[in-house]
Amino acid sequence: MILLLVGFFLYWSSAQKIREIALKTAVAYCQKMDIQMLDGYVALNALWLKRDNNGKIRIWRSYLFEFTATGEDRYNGKVVMLGKLIESVQLEPHRI
Numbered sequence: 785m786i787l788l789l790v791g792f793f794l795y796w797s798s799a800q801k802i803r804e805i806a807l808k809t810a811v812a813y814c815q816k817m818d819i820q821m822l823d824g825y826v827a828l829n830a831l832w833l834k835r836d837n838n839g840k841i842r843i844w845r846s847y848l849f850e851f852t853a854t855g856e857d858r859y860n861g862k863v864v865m866l867g868k869l870i871e872s873v874q875l876e877p878h879r880i
Contacts, residue, residue: 803826844864
């Protein structure tokens with residue numbers, strides 16, 4: 785039981801660090817694209833196991849966030865991560 789709790793805590797701690805990386809990436813990308821990130825958070829959307837370029841199995845995560853370009857409409861963005869590495873940042877088509 786203790787090993788299970790320790791394993792869960794280690795996974796949770798790692799997941800929080802990766803979530804912070806995704807949040808910083810989303811904020812930086814929004815600043816670069818001159819749009820405003822809304823609500824200041826990213827939400828885990830999907831979780832999967834996937835192999836990286838070296839063939840090692842990593843946890844693939846997709847995080848969603850919301851942004852606005854005009855101040856009136858809300859749009860979704862997505863940060864995709866494989867392990868601790870950013871795979872992509874995607875934005876919905878939006879008005880400028």
